[in-house]
Amino acid sequence: MPNLSFVHPSPDSPWGTYLSQVDRVVPYLGHLARWEETLRRPKRTLIVDVPIEMDDGSVAHFEGYRVQHSLTRGPGKGGVRYHPDVTLEEVMALAAWMTVKCAAVNLPYGGAKGGIRVEPRNLSMKELERLTRRYTSEIGLIIGPDKDIPAPDVNTNAQIMAWMMDTYSMNVGSTATGVVTGKPIPLGGSLGRVKATGRGVFVVGREAARRVGINLDGARVAVQGFGNVGSSAAELFTGAGAKIVAVQDHTGTVYNPKGLDMAGLMSELHGHGGIGGFKGGDKIKPEEFWDVENEFLIPAALEGQLNTERAKRVRTRVVLEGANGPTIPDGDLVLGERGILVVPDVIANAGGVTVSYFEWVQDFSSFFWTEDEINVRLDRIMIEAFKRIWETADQHRIPLRTAAFVVACTRVLQAREERGLYP
Numbered sequence: 001m002p003n004l005s006f007v008h009p010s011p012d013s014p015w016g017t018y019l020s021q022v023d024r025v026v027p028y029l030g031h032l033a034r035w036e037e038t039l040r041r042p043k044r045t046l047i048v049d050v051p052i053e054m055d056d057g058s059v060a061h062f063e064g065y066r067v068q069h070s071l072t073r074g075p076g077k078g079g080v081r082y083h084p085d086v087t088l089e090e091v092m093a094l095a096a097w098m099t100v101k102c103a104a105v106n107l108p109y110g111g112a113k114g115g116i117r118v119e120p121r122n123l124s125m126k127e128l129e130r131l132t133r134r135y136t137s138e139i140g141l142i143i144g145p146d147k148d149i150p151a152p153d154v155n156t157n158a159q160i161m162a163w164m165m166d167t168y169s170m171n172v173g174s175t176a177t178g179v180v181t182g183k184p185i186p187l188g189g190s191l192g193r194v195k196a197t198g199r200g201v202f203v204v205g206r207e208a209a210r211r212v213g214i215n216l217d218g219a220r221v222a223v224q225g226f227g228n229v230g231s232s233a234a235e236l237f238t239g240a241g242a243k244i245v246a247v248q249d250h251t252g253t254v255y256n257p258k259g260l261d262m263a264g265l266m267s268e269l270h271g272h273g274g275i276g277g278f279k280g281g282d283k284i285k286p287e288e289f290w291d292v293e294n295e296f297l298i299p300a301a302l303e304g305q306l307n308t309e310r311a312k313r314v315r316t317r318v319v320l321e322g323a324n325g326p327t328i329p330d331g332d333l334v335l336g337e338r339g340i341l342v343v344p345d346v347i348a349n350a351g352g353v354t355v356s357y358f359e360w361v362q363d364f365s366s367f368f369w370t371e372d373e374i375n376v377r378l379d380r381i382m383i384e385a386f387k388r389i390w391e392t393a394d395q396h397r398i399p400l401r402t403a404a405f406v407v408a409c410t411r412v413l414q415a416r417e418e419r420g421l422y423p
Contacts, residue, residue, distance in 0.1 A: 011329055014093030014303050020329040025405040028396060032413040039099075039409060042092050043110075044068040048138035050116060052130040062131065066114040066139040068148055069095035072415045075146055076112030077102055077353060079153025079182075080135075080160070086115035090303070094153075097324050098353070101346040103408035105385040107357045112148045114139065120155045132160050136167040143168065145178035145364075151356050152182040154302070158194075162187055178363040181356035190359035192374035193352075197322070198232025198300075199375065200351020203382045205233075205296055205320045206240065208343050211390065214317060217241035220257075220294040222316070224248045225301030226275055229322045229349065231266065233298055238262045246284075246292040249301070252276025255284045255292060290314050299326035300349075306331045314340070321345035336399055344401035346408065347382075347389055354381050 009016035022039050029036065050062040065088055068076040078098040091113045099111025116135055120128060142148055152161055161180045165187060168179045177188035185191065192199075209216055219242040223230045226249040234244050243259030251274025254260060261280045268278045276283075293315040299305050300322030306314070311331035319335060319342045321327065327335070327342060335342050355378055362368045369377075393403035 009089060013089060014325050015089040015096075017303075017325055017329055018093045018096045021401065021405055022409075024402050025409050028398070028402070028406045029409060029413065032410060032417065035413045035416050038070070038072075038416055039096070039412070042067050042069045042095060043071055044142065045088065045092065046139060046142060047088065048135070050131060050135045050138060052127060052134055054127055055124050062116050062118045062135075064114070064116040064135045064138060065091045066112065066142060066148070066150075067091045067095040068110065068112045068142065070099040070110040070412060071148075072412055072419065073103060073110055074108040075110065075144075076148035077107070077109035077151070077356065078111055078113040079151045080114040080116075080156050080164075081154035082116050082118050082120040082131075082156055082160075083154050084117060084119045086117045091115050093303075094324055097346060099412060100405060100408040101350050101353060103411040104346045104389065104404050105350045105354055105381055106411065107353065109149075109353070109357065112150075113153075114150055115153075128160070129163055132163040133167040136164045137171060140168055140171055143179060144172075145176055145360070149178065149356070149360060150180045151353075158182055158184045158189060161189075178360050181359040183359070188359070188363045190355055190362055190374060191369070191371040192378070193355045193359060194228055195232040196355035196374075196378060197229045197349050197352030198234075199236060199378060200354065200382050201229065201233040201298060201300070201320050201322045201348050202236035202240075203351070203379055204343050204348050204386045205237070205298075205318065207383060207386045207390075208318055208320075208341060209296075212317070212341060214295050218243065219296060220245045221296045221298065222246040222289065222292050222294040223298045223300060223322075224289060224305060224326075225299065225323060226265070226269060227300070229352075230298060230300035231269060233300065233320070233322060234265070235262055237296070242296070245294055246281075246289055247275050247278075248286065248289045249274050249276070253284050253286050253289050254278050254281035255288075256281035296320055298322050301326070304328055306335070308334055311335050311338075316340060318343065321348045324349065332399070332401065342399065342401060343386075344404050346404045347386055347400070350385070351378055351382060354378055 048064045095113035102109040183189035246255045297316040303325035306327040308330045311334035
């Protein structure tokens with residue numbers, strides 16, 4: 001691995017964005033600042049070749065990654081994404097944000113992330129299974145229920161987690177349900193996991209609305225990305241009386257100032273794999289999405305979406321970051337100058353990892369909770385974490401993102417200091 005202290009990434013790249021966020025938090029770390037460099041260096045990075053036999057008999061090679069940013073507070077935790085634009089730098093940043101996210105909600109985890117550079121839509125189901133199993137075998141030496149626990153992310157799902165769990169279990173000679181989370185229910189998955197991230201977005205959005213005086217009844221919501229996160233958050237906001245005025249995904253952008261019908265959107269999504277063909281709203285150009293007037297803007301797609309230009313244009317009161325790293329640092333500054341509240345990813349979308357933690361605990365104990373119990377526990381953790389971050393922001397008069405990093409990085413570095421260095 002290269003000496004990362006000599007890497008100078010673009011400020012707008014995922015890793016550059018993360019490093020700039022660390023820069024902003026250092027002045028608030030006090031004596032713990034002596035350990036700050038540990039935040040800037042992943043503990044372990046693994047790059048693997050993933051060769052598979054294709055259905056036509058040819059052999060294809062794909063590049064895979066698993067990065068463990070920090071294991072100071074517990075085993076690594078973080079998803080695996082399949083995407084043609086996956087890079088080591090991106091996975092490093094996502095792993096680092098997982099470190100911060102887990103610490104922000106006080107889960108006993110460190111941060112990790114994985115990915116394969118592949119367009120999964122070009123693979124058959126059998127090819128996808130072979131890819132998943134080979135990748136799992138390649139990273140098997142560093143993952144495990146008490147080492148590093150993968151989960152679903154972009155273009156991965158419960159079926160892929162089942163293949164990962166089965167492959168790992170076959171290699172170690174015993175069934176290890178706790179090696180991954182986000183599994184199917186019959187294999188030790190947790191109720192409430194699919195909608196957990198979106199539920200977390202809604203819960204912190206509701207808490208933010210209460211503090212800044214926004215009435216959810218009639219509030220307008222715009223959602224970018226309509227997968228599990230965006231659609232689940234949209235359903236919960238609709239249930240609270242809000243109206244979804246714009247939705248964008250990879251198939252198109254639809255807009256209706258009177259509100260889009262959620263049942264129709266979900267039917268279109270499940271029937272056609274996207275909302276581009278939805279008839280209950282106007283089709284608008286992708287860039288026009290950022291001009292839609294709303295109270296809540298939920299970027300729930302990929303990182304780097306809210307750049308400086310878009311930050312100058314958005315007409316919203318609150319940005320709820322359903323995706324990881326959707327706002328670049330300069331965009332963050334613009335939003336702050338405009339008085340737009342940004343609820344950062346490390347708290348806004350922490351519902352998923354929180355219920356992943358519940359799943360992991362249930363797998364170890366072989367005792368499973370009801371979905372109502374899951375939701376009650378999730379809501380309590382999210383509300384308490386948001387309250388702590390809001391109070392820290394008030395105390396130091398800093399944005400919520402910096403406050404979340406202050407809370408999280410303090411916990412990580414306190415643990416680092418208490419553990420000391422070995423040898």
